[in-house]
Amino acid sequence: MKLLKSPLIIVSITALLLAACGTPKELSIIPYPQFEKTSSKTVKLPSIITFTANLPKNDMDDLLAYLPSYPLPLKLKNNESNDTPFVSIKVAPDSSISEEGYNLTINKKGINIEAKSATGAFYALQTLAQLARNGKELPVTTIKDEPRFPYRGLHLDVSRHFFNKEYVMKQLDLIATYKINRLHWHLTDGAGWRLEIPGYPRLTEFAAWRKAANLQDWGKYDHHFCEKDEEGAYGGYYTEADVREVVEYARLRHITVIPEIEMPGHSSEVLAAYPQLSCTGEPYTSGEVCIGNEDTFKFFEDVLDEVIRIFPSHYIHIGGDEASRRHWKACPKCQQRMKDEGLKNESELQSYMISRIEKYINSKGRDIIGWDEILDGGLAPNATVMSWRGTEGGIAAARMGHYAIMTPESHCYLDHYQDDPETQPLAFGACVPIGQTYSYNPAPDTLGTEVCKYILGVQGNVWAEYIPTYEHGEYMIYPRIIALSEVGWTPLKNKHPESFKRRINNEIRHIKTKGYNPFTLSELVQTSQTVDYAKKRITLSLTSEKHPIDIRYTTDGSEPTSSSKLYKKPFIVKDSILLTARLFDKTTPLGKSLHLRTDYHKGIGKxxxxxxxxxxxxxxxxxxxxxxxxxxxxxxxxxxxxxxxxxxxxxxxxxxxxxxxxxxxxxxxxxxxxxxxxxxxxxxxxxxxxxxxxxxxxxxxxxxxxxxxxxxxxxxxxxxxxxxxxxxxxxxxxxxxxxxxxxxxxxxxxxx
The missing domain is CATH 2.60.120.260 (Galactose-binding domain-like)
Known part of the structure; x- marks a missing residue:
């Protein structure tokens, strides 16, 4: 097996290359554009920034509705004024620019934006806002830009922890800055149902409420739900009006909201409210609905009718993951369904349900997305696969001619630890540091163009089992979703870890001033190693997620101080080294010291x-x-x-x-x-x-x-x-x- 490349190794190699070649000129933009040519000259920003645009009326109305949220004071030029507008926006539907692409030119005459669509113009404005952060001047530059992938998403789980509409819209504001264009809204799961459905009041009167905000504490109540008006009830749901407000807010920011209704597993909340849809007929006995029961299909078709009515998204996500087949094996109705349909096993039974639901959704003019388990038992004809267990599911789907969205747990799960788990609040799973997220390549060239063309893009997933507060949600989302925005937008040749390190440190400082609560990057020394087996030695390198920063170290077991040796180059280890290293912001120590023993030991290569x-x-x-x-x-x-x-x-x-x-x-x-x-x-x-x-x-x-x-x-x-x-x-x-x-x-x- 070829070892996965550590992002820290990549950072170290890139740093050496930059040192050899000189640091390239860079703009303070995330995600970084496809092409830019920037001079040392600047243009002063006027106090009032007037603009003109040839947008169609509907697009112009949308832009004007969005502008109160835009960080620059853009004002539409009065037709009676003879003043030259500072910003000119021109949209040409027959342009050779890509659908989401744009050209942005800044010179002494002002700013010109060219795009094929209102979306491209919107993204040009996001780039412009980042360039104008100092509020005084802009660099003279020419940018030609377009995304690498059409799908760039954030998944938000509101079942395990309910986030109100205001919080959701707050996140939409920020992710739009980084050209994220999908919000995958995980509305239902075993921990709570979050969408009002006509005809099924128990979903929101009962299955949306529990006695504990934190999922761990819910175990004290045997994971049972409670009535909405019970004392101590925690939860919530979205009304139709809430959904329409969020969807419209997202649309003005060129973000599509994709709803998810989980099936056939992760449905214990449904079965608590309507136990007749379970194989046992009893609540709290299963998380999987009974596929042999026609009422199950009636329920989901009614739910999907409402979802399709209030969500304009072409895609509807239907889950399909982690379904236990235990109850289906023992259920007479499910076994009869298998016999009637000629199904060989319970995997094919699940595939039967997914295919049947897909046909229903297709009949409404929509398509489905499902987690990669929908490949089990045969893939539904028009389904798009969201690959989370690794990359294999997405690649397999792409090879079959199905679209895939890559969201592997190893790089894209934003609920996982993002630093040494011993220093972080309780989280789920492995440590996925920002460098690892940034290093991800959803469609490597080795797959070939015929496979890569079916990979739509990338998504960061936030699951809320261990997210107790709204602030902690932001702590887990940012800054890794910002790194993922560059993964989804920027071509590989323009992705440089050292450049990104500088830019993301500045970005974190900025979004904190906007009232967000990001993780401010690790305060620990990061390490990487390379082994030279011929010379029997290890090269040990040190780096940091923070910038600018000093790394000071000792090799005698003592704690580093501000006067200890400053790390400048890698260590060559031929036997053993006992290293103690710490970050210093000038003379102030950060975090805790790294204590690392590195050995070229007798077992290597044996x-x-x-x-x-x-x-x-x-x-x-x-x-x-x-x-x-x-x-x-x-x-x-x-x-x-x-x-x-x-x-x-x-x-x-x-x-x-x-x-x-x-x-x-x-x-x-x-x-x-x-x-x-x-x-x-x-x-x-x-x-x-x-x-x-x-x-x-x-x-x-x-x-x-x-x-x-x-x-x-x-x-x-x-x-x-x-x-x-x-x-x-x-x-x-x-x-x-x-x-x-x-x-x-x-x-x-x-x-x-």
């Missing part, structure tokens, strides 16, 4: 053999962590089990034997493990280290047990293994024993 029941997880590429050589390649993982360095084991133990090639004196055998409880990643219960000189008779050197205190922690990283007086060995057996039959992850077995 043969490893996994026991028959001790091998790594085979069903997800990113969990293979480098494959058969991954635990002895000298490369240490970061804080994410999805960074391509960590190797996963589930449900079996890690049980591997390393052949050092000859009898060798060793005194230290350790491997790093992590525990992140929200995605069910746990420390081993115990690690055993065994040695042998002949590969037959092994001696136990020692054990290392997980303490009760450690086992209770939400997040912890630590080395397990053995350290002692030198012993002679050729073979080393490392056995990490499962405690919970969940995932173990380790990144390297270090032998010294």
């Amino acid at each position: 043969k490893i053999t996994y026991a028959p029941q001790g091998g790594y997880y085979q069903h997800k590429e990113v969990y293979k962590g480098g494959g058969d050589t991954g635990l002895l390649d000298g490369l240490r993982g970061g804080k994410s089990y999805m960074d391509g360095r960590w190797q996963g084991f589930c449900p079996n133990d890690l049980d591997a034997t390393i052949d050092l090639g000859k009898i060798t004196a060793i005194h230290r055998v350790v491997a790093n493990f992590m525990q992140i409880r929200t995605p069910q990643v746990f420390l081993p219960a115990k690690v055993e280290v065994w040695v042998s000189t002949d590969g037959k008779d092994f001696t136990l050197l020692g054990t290392d047990n997980c303490s009760e205190e450690e086992a209770k922690k939400d997040v912890i990283f630590r080395d397990f293994g053995w350290i002692g007086a030198p012993v002679q060995a050729r073979y080393v057996r490392f056995h990490a024993i499962q405690g919970r039959k969940q995932f173990l992850f380790t990144d390297e077995i270090v032998i010294q």
Whole structure:
């Protein structure tokens, strides 16, 4: 397996190239344009910025309705005035400019905007607003721009945590700045139904309310819903008027709102309100609707009729993910449906429902999107696939001639930790830092043009299990959705991590002044390594998400101060180095110190053999962590089990034997493990280290047990293994024993 490239490695390589070639001139724009030519000259901004536009009446009315929210004081030129307008907007439908593209020219005569559509002109205005942030002057520049992908989205889960319409519109204001053009509104899920539906009052009188705001606390109430007017009821829903207001607000910002109605799984809230739609006929027994029941289809058709009536989006998202088939196997109605329709298994039963719903939606002139599980059992004819479990589902759909939207968990899940989980509020899953998000390429050239043309774009997903407040929602969304905007818009040749680092630090400072609550980037030193196996050495590089910043370090175990050595170039490690490094804003220390031991150890490049029941997880590429050589390649993982360095084991133990090639004196055998409880990643219960000189008779050197205190922690990283007086060995057996039959992850077995 080819290791995933760490964004930190990419940042380091880019920094070296920039140092060699000189820093390119850059504009303070996100996402960065396709082409720009900028001089050192500037143009003074007038106090009143008048403009003219040849937009059709409807488009002009839309622009004038939006302008009160626009950061610059644009004023339509009075027809009776002889003054020359500062801004000229010209839209030509027969132009060779792309549908969302624009040309923007700024010179001493003023500003000219050319576009094919009102959308292109709108995006030119967003670029102009970013260039005019200082409120005094503009750079003299020529920009020719268009998006790389037509779909650039933000997904917002309002089931697990309800966000009112004002909050949703506040986010629309900001994402429009970065040319995000889709809001995927996750309106229904097992934690709450959020859309008023005529004829089904229990959905919003009951299934939209619970006794706990935080999903974790809801467990105290057995995940049961409550009546709207009960004391302590938490929740909410959107009326038709609310939806129309949000949809119109989005439309004026050239954002399409795509509603999602989950089916057939993630529907426990529906079944709590209308238990007759479940296989058991009882509430709180299943999250999957009964596909053998015709009333199920009547319900969803009625719901979709209302959705189609109030949402103009061509796409309707119908979910289709994570459905358990347990109840369908035992349900007489579902089994009869399978028999009547000639379906081989429950996967085909789910596909039957998706296809039938698709036909209904197609009959209304709309199309469906579904999560990549809709590929199971056969893909509905006109469906678009949203690929979240990785990239494989989207690529498979594209190869079949279906459109795909890429939103892999490894890069695009904005509810995941964005920094060292030990320093962050409780979140779900792995660590997805901004560098990893920025590094994503939804359509690599290796797929070929015939596949890439079906990849519509990219989306960032926000799930709200661990988002307790509105402010925390923004903390998770920003700045990673801004990074993703550049992934979706900017051509690869114009994506430069070091440039983006400078721009995103400025952008964060700006949006804070606008009343948003972004994560202000990591206050920890970031590391990356490259291994030279021929010269038997590791190159260790340090960097930071923050800019500008100093990195100061020591190698004697002491804590860095403002007078410690300033990091300037990578370290060459031929044996071991014990590094302590910290960020400094001038003389002020930030965050906590990095304590890192790096070893070119005796196991690097040696043969490893996994026991028959001790091998790594085979069903997800990113969990293979480098494959058969991954635990002895000298490369240490970061804080994410999805960074391509960590190797996963589930449900079996890690049980591997390393052949050092000859009898060798060793005194230290350790491997790093992590525990992140929200995605069910746990420390081993115990690690055993065994040695042998002949590969037959092994001696136990020692054990290392997980303490009760450690086992209770939400997040912890630590080395397990053995350290002692030198012993002679050729073979080393490392056995990490499962405690919970969940995932173990380790990144390297270090032998010294």
